[in-house]
Amino acid sequence: MQQSAKIERQPGFLPRSDFQKLLDGIVQSGYQLLGPVVKDGAIQLMQISDVTQLAKGLTNEQQPGHYRLQQTAGERLFDWNHGPQGLKPLCFAPHEVLWVEQKDPLSFTTRLPDVKPTAVLGVRGCDLSALAIQDRHFLHAAGADPHYRQRRERLLLIGIDCAHSAESCFCASTGDGPSVNQAVDIGLSELDDGFLVWSGSDQGEAVLQRLDLATAQTQQLEQMEGQTEQAAREQQRQLPKPEELIRLYQRLEHAHWQQVADRCLGCGNCTAVCPTCFCYDTQHEVSLDGLSAQNVRQWDSCFSASHSSMGAFKVRGNILSRYRQWLTHKLAGWQEQQGRIGCTGCGRCITWCPVGIDLTKEADAILWEGSLDE
Amino acid sequence: MATDKPKLAVHKFSSCDGCQLALLNLGEPLLALPGLVDIVHFAEAGPNSPDQPVDISLVEGSVSTPEDIQRIQQVRQNSKLLVSIGACATSGGLQALANFANRHEWMASIYTDPENIEVLNSSDPISKHVKVDLQIQGCPVNSAQVIGALRDLLSGVAPRPEVHSVCMECKRKGVICTMVTKGEPCMGPVTLAGCGALCPAAGRGCYGCYGPAEQLNDRSIAERFEQLGLDAQAVLRRFRFIANSAAGFKTASEGLRGDTDG
Numbered sequence: 001m002q003q004s005a006k007i008e009r010q011p012g013f014l015p016r017s018d019f020q021k022l023l024d025g026i027v028q029s030g031y032q033l034l035g036p037v038v039k040d041g042a043i044q045l046m047q048i049s050d051v052t053q054l055a056k057g058l059t060n061e062q063q064p065g066h067y068r069l070q071q072t073a074g075e076r077l078f079d080w081n082h083g084p085q086g087l088k089p090l091c092f093a094p095h096e097v098l099w100v101e102q103k104d105p106l107s108f109t110t111r112l113p114d115v116k117p118t119a120v121l122g123v124r125g126c127d128l129s130a131l132a133i134q135d136r137h138f139l140h141a142a143g144a145d146p147h148y149r150q151r152r153e154r155l156l157l158i159g160i161d162c163a164h165s166a167e168s169c170f171c172a173s174t175g176d177g178p179s180v181n182q183a184v185d186i187g188l189s190e191l192d193d194g195f196l197v198w199s200g201s202d203q204g205e206a207v208l209q210r211l212d213l214a215t216a217q218t219q220q221l222e223q224m225e226g227q228t229e230q231a232a233r234e235q236q237r238q239l240p241k242p243e244e245l246i247r248l249y250q251r252l253e254h255a256h257w258q259q260v261a262d263r264c265l266g267c268g269n270c271t272a273v274c275p276t277c278f279c280y281d282t283q284h285e286v287s288l289d290g291l292s293a294q295n296v297r298q299w300d301s302c303f304s305a306s307h308s309s310m311g312a313f314k315v316r317g318n319i320l321s322r323y324r325q326w327l328t329h330k331l332a333g334w335q336e337q338q339g340r341i342g343c344t345g346c347g348r349c350i351t352w353c354p355v356g357i358d359l360t361k362e363a364d365a366i367l368w369e370g371s372l373d374e
Numbered sequence: 375m376a377t378d379k380p381k382l383a384v385h386k387f388s389s390c391d392g393c394q395l396a397l398l399n400l401g402e403p404l405l406a407l408p409g410l411v412d413i414v415h416f417a418e419a420g421p422n423s424p425d426q427p428v429d430i431s432l433v434e435g436s437v438s439t440p441e442d443i444q445r446i447q448q449v450r451q452n453s454k455l456l457v458s459i460g461a462c463a464t465s466g467g468l469q470a471l472a473n474f475a476n477r478h479e480w481m482a483s484i485y486t487d488p489e490n491i492e493v494l495n496s497s498d499p500i501s502k503h504v505k506v507d508l509q510i511q512g513c514p515v516n517s518a519q520v521i522g523a524l525r526d527l528l529s530g531v532a533p534r535p536e537v538h539s540v541c542m543e544c545k546r547k548g549v550i551c552t553m554v555t556k557g558e559p560c561m562g563p564v565t566l567a568g569c570g571a572l573c574p575a576a577g578r579g580c581y582g583c584y585g586p587a588e589q590l591n592d593r594s595i596a597e598r599f600e601q602l603g604l605d606a607q608a609v610l611r612r613f614r615f616i617a618n619s620a621a622g623f624k625t626a627s628e629g630l631r632g633d634t635d636g
Contacts (some may be wrong), residue, residue: 267539267564283534354560
């Protein structure tokens, strides 16, 4: 729904045996290449140069509080959906020094990150939508964040359609997947014998110029569409429509909030893995001699006391009020602030919640169960 | 030599000295310390004048003997500010496990002359006996947190307390969740940050050394641990470990099923 305008694709075909040429083309174009590899039992973005490093022949089991990679019989490189992080850490660093100061003579210096042009291989629709949301937050004209911008401007995005959905995925209901309908530099759709490849920017086109792409056959285009339709059909979860979600504000006293709070650990994992959550905290770290200091920003969470501390007073002093803040802001408040809901259906908050709390089920229960006055 | 620098003391009570060692392990930043304060007492490092009045006392260890009580009261009288550091000083430490057992029976079964051992009935946090101005949790403490707090106190500002869970440290560092990917029970979600997610970063669940997180939903995580295959006693022992007598963990373990014979 949010991504109603379909990006026009005019893909060429790259045989599976030639996929290394795409990677070489990216590296030769001057990018460090981050690709999906298996590390510590999960898909993670790591620097790669060779196709053999990729997560080949693997799928992922993602359920509430549960993530496992499993071998498939196939050769596909992108049969899994995603790991615990999307693009967020690449632009909005989890921990970084923003500026440093010296006492004598008094000086303040911005510390901008030194970032190489970075290509990211295998970005999903949900994460591309999430990046667009983060862009709106961090790059809005009134106060663009120089640290975020420094990293963001150096990204080359290589998107990939999802041919399958994990059990916790619900991007079809938010309109953010499973196919890549967002702006990318290069788009990919994986077929059995190779890849449909298209460019979405001059930078992407420059990389593809290095390849000798064959013309895509009608049958291949049909397979591409069939796969993403199948992936959408596989999805077992869905989020209510934005105009329904806005009614969460009429349900702030619903009894179900307490039921969630009884299970919620207040640990903040959901916000840390959420590709759109943007809250941070800054701290002034003074050197022991008191002569210099640095201002450090790190990911915060609305589940932490720091998020609503006003001096000695905590506005949200318990887990119930924090979960309610997260859910109502993400699904209702964002609509007013950002023009859309803050969820792109990736399902990470469900998978990576240690106790498996399911955002779609909680939203449903609060919207549809019981009366308003409960 | 008299100077107008603030005076600092580091006192030890019932403890393993690990928090003092954590301070000594700081390395280079520690060299700046004598330029800022007169370290009048820090036996582990050399200076040994326990009875001098000071501006700040760092106190390691729990109170577990009648003599400890007298000594901590003296330290309190001699200190403008008293900071308790580490699991022992803030919650009674690992040795507080004896609080859950009959220590006199135990001693009688181990020592030939238990009457020669004079101990209290419990291993107590410093705050049980004297007013404490600041507590820094951890086993051992994160020395950067201690030095940061010292810097703040010397500047006359209140140190900011750590409020996040260990999970936030894992996620910021890109450490993969052991509970979600391996089904390994982990205390991280209910444990206060500060260690830098030391154990999860090494691929295993958190032990809870740093004590209870700011919000503690012990029932929910205990239920999850049981779903992951821990029996009731194993769940209980997750809470009854290094920070066993920290308020939240103590209450949690007392509310759980499981064998409590210690």
